[in-house]
Amino acid sequence: MDEIAAAFSAALAMILGGDPELVQIVLLSLRVSLTAVVLAAILGLPVGAALAVFRFPGRRVLVVLLNALMGLPPVVVGLVVYVTLSRSGPLGALGWLFTPLAMILAQTILITPLIAAVARQSMAELWAEYADELRSLGVGPWRTVATLLWDGRFGLLTSVLAGFGRAAAEVGAVIMVGGNIAHVTRTMTTAIALETAKGELALAMGLGILLMGISLVINAGAYLLGEFARAREAGAP
Amino acid sequence: MTPAILPLEVRDLGFSAGGKSLLRGLSFQAAPGRRIVLLGPNGAGKSLTLRLCHGLERPSAGRIVWQGPRAADAKLHQAMVFQRPILLRRSAAANIDYALKVRGVPRGERAPRIEAALAQVGVAALADRPARVLSGGERQLLALARAAALRPEILFLDEPTASLAPAAARRVEQAVAAIHAAGATIVMTTHDLGQARRLADEVLFLHDGNLVEHGSATAFFAAPQSAEARAYMKGELL
Numbered sequence: 001m002d003e004i005a006a007a008f009s010a011a012l013a014m015i016l017g018g019d020p021e022l023v024q025i026v027l028l029s030l031r032v033s034l035t036a037v038v039l040a041a042i043l044g045l046p047v048g049a050a051l052a053v054f055r056f057p058g059r060r061v062l063v064v065l066l067n068a069l070m071g072l073p074p075v076v077v078g079l080v081v082y083v084t085l086s087r088s089g090p091l092g093a094l095g096w097l098f099t100p101l102a103m104i105l106a107q108t109i110l111i112t113p114l115i116a117a118v119a120r121q122s123m124a125e126l127w128a129e130y131a132d133e134l135r136s137l138g139v140g141p142w143r144t145v146a147t148l149l150w151d152g153r154f155g156l157l158t159s160v161l162a163g164f165g166r167a168a169a170e171v172g173a174v175i176m177v178g179g180n181i182a183h184v185t186r187t188m189t190t191a192i193a194l195e196t197a198k199g200e201l202a203l204a205m206g207l208g209i210l211l212m213g214i215s216l217v218i219n220a221g222a223y224l225l226g227e228f229a230r231a232r233e234a235g236a237p
Numbered sequence: 238m239t240p241a242i243l244p245l246e247v248r249d250l251g252f253s254a255g256g257k258s259l260l261r262g263l264s265f266q267a268a269p270g271r272r273i274v275l276l277g278p279n280g281a282g283k284s285l286t287l288r289l290c291h292g293l294e295r296p297s298a299g300r301i302v303w304q305g306p307r308a309a310d311a312k313l314h315q316a317m318v319f320q321r322p323i324l325l326r327r328s329a330a331a332n333i334d335y336a337l338k339v340r341g342v343p344r345g346e347r348a349p350r351i352e353a354a355l356a357q358v359g360v361a362a363l364a365d366r367p368a369r370v371l372s373g374g375e376r377q378l379l380a381l382a383r384a385a386a387l388r389p390e391i392l393f394l395d396e397p398t399a400s401l402a403p404a405a406a407r408r409v410e411q412a413v414a415a416i417h418a419a420g421a422t423i424v425m426t427t428h429d430l431g432q433a434r435r436l437a438d439e440v441l442f443l444h445d446g447n448l449v450e451h452g453s454a455t456a457f458f459a460a461p462q463s464a465e466a467r468a469y470m471k472g473e474l475l
Contacts, residue, residue: 133323135293137339137387138312147335151326 004201010205021205028213029187032100032174033167036107037115040167041160044112047160052127063120070114074106078176081106100185102177110173111163118159126152144166154229161222165215184212219223241390242314243269244421245290251298252285260285260446263299267391272423274437274454276430276466278475281427281443284320287393291317291422305390306320314338316389320396322380324368327381329355332368332405333386340387356417357380358412374405381412385419394418394425398432410435430470434458442466444475 003060014022051063083089085097085105096102126148134144171189178185180194188207195204245267260282267273275283288294290301292312301357325332333351342350355361360378363371368379377397384392394413398406407459410432417423427433433440437454445467450457461467469475 130323130325132293132317132319133325136291136317137336139339143339149326 006103006204008202010202011204011209014202014206015063015210019206020160022203024183025186025188025191025207026210028100028185029168029189032103032187033107033164035104036111036167037160037164039104039108040112040115040163043108044115044163045119045149045156045159046145047112048116048121049123049148051116051120052123053148054141064111066117066120066182070117072110072113074110074170074172075176077106077110078173081109081173081177097177097181097195098181098185100178103174105186106173106177107167107170110170111167114166115159115163118162119156121153122155123148140175154226157222157225161218164218168211240269240305242303242305242311243267245391245422246302246304246306247286247290247299248295248302249299250286250289250301252282252289252294253297256267258446260289261298263443263448265441265448265451267422267424269390269422270417270420272417272436272438273425273441274433274439275424275426275441275443276433276469277443277449278469280445282446283443284395286441286443287317287395287424287426288444291315292392293317315393316384316387316391317393317424318377318380318395318397320399322376324371324376324379326369328365328372329360329368329371329382330364332379336383337386338414340369340431350386354382357385357415358382359408372405374401374408377401377405378412379408381409385412385416385421389421391422391424394423396426396428398427398429406432442469444469 051059051066081102082097084091085102086092087097094101096105130148130151134147139147159185169189171193174180174185174187175190175193178187178190180186180190186194188211192204192207192211194208195201247263247265247267250260250263251258263282265273275286277283285294289296292301292315302308307314308320325335327335329475330351333354334347337347351364352361355364358378358381360375360382363375363379368376371379381397390414397413398409401409406429411421411434413425423436425436427436434454437457438455440450440452440454441448442450442457442461442463442465449463450461451467452462457466458470461470465475
């Protein structure tokens with residue numbers, strides 16, 4: 001018990017003192033997950049909106065597939081990206097394996113379906129409301145998608161945040177394709193796993209506290225933004 | 238003004254959904270400048286007729302023929318106002334701006350047209366208000382202003398005053414009259430017989446997916462020919 005308490009105060013000291021190793025790990029984690037979330041949003045949001053609006057053969061299959069991919073196990077993504085980027089793999093020549101780029105790629109693949117699926121849901125609701133008017137005005141397909149994305153932007157934030165939450169919390173994919181190399185590909189989650197295994201509880205706890213803190217701040221921000229959006233539309237049915 | 242897409246000729250129009258026939262053998266003409274009001278009990282096919290004419294639904298039978306010279310882009314010369322107005326999450330002015338942009342009106346022309354349209358229906362003061370905080374009547378007037386800004390040759394209105402208080406309904410009627418005076422042909426549905434008397438040149442009376450009676454409003458209101466129309470006018474349930 002004393003040991004844990006000591007580790008906990010050491011962890012707080014590291015956070016408050018801005019321990020360089022801790023800061024480096026946090027910054028790399030944020031860089032990887034934020035880049036992945038931006039890429040996944042660019043890919044996933046239009047796909048979600050398009051799936052909500054367009055009727056084409058195979059659409060249902062795609063929606064079911066997307067929903068299934070929402071729960072994609074990180075280790076499976078890690079395996080696929082590892083094989084693809086390994087020296088003998090199709091993209092081996094890029095030399096991305098065990099670099100942050102591989103981690104970004106893996107996380108992007110992991111969360112794009114999640115963002116697209118959640119976005120599709122909110123876009124489908126907005127489309128049900130707007131469809132008659134946009135069709136009456138003769139809005140073309142691409143402008144329809146753009147209009148829905150813009151008018152539904154606050155709702156879409158939820159899907160992006162869900163994506164960020166998943167990316168920041170996962171450990172399986174980044175540890176496989178990043179390798180948890182100190183100062184290069186060590187993220188919060190991989191460091192926590194490693195340090196705990198080594199019995200180095202202070203750093204693990206410090207990172208754990210920060211990881212939870214980041215998640216809290218992001219979710220509080222999302223909540224406030226949602227309130228703001230609702231206030232903006234107050235009185236609307 | 239020479240018509241671009243009018244007259245509209247509806248020939249033997251039919252529509253079925255889920256194996257159920259909802260509209261059969263509907264034929265009529267909409268000549269430029271007319272105000273045509275569709276009457277009939279719920280489920281008669283009034284709204285469906287508007288949606289078919291406006292191209293929101295695909296007919297199962299029959300044809301909708303725009304006979305004017307610009308028939309190829311008939312879409313660009315029509316507008317529709319729905320029973321529950323659909324407004325985008327933007328200001329009143331931005332809602333109209335969006336519609337004008339979609340129809341390819343150049344940026345420089347949009348501002349004056351927005352202003353004129355809002356003034357035409359008497360809601361100039363609402364320009365900067367978010368559309369979604371407006372009252373029911375204001376929302377419908379904004380939808381009318383948006384339609385007016387498009388300068389449609391034909392305007393479809395689906396029960397535009399159905400859920401409005403009398404004062405708001407009167408303003409909507411005035412706006413419809415103003416849009417008609419500006420040159421638009423009006424095709425509308427209503428359950429308000431007083432409104433139909435005030436606005437209609439022609440009446441189409443539908444019942445159960447059939448056109449039962451079609452004639453001038455004066456003749457229709459003086460002496461409806463069909464038993465169904467007589468019963469409907471007396472307020473009986475059909």
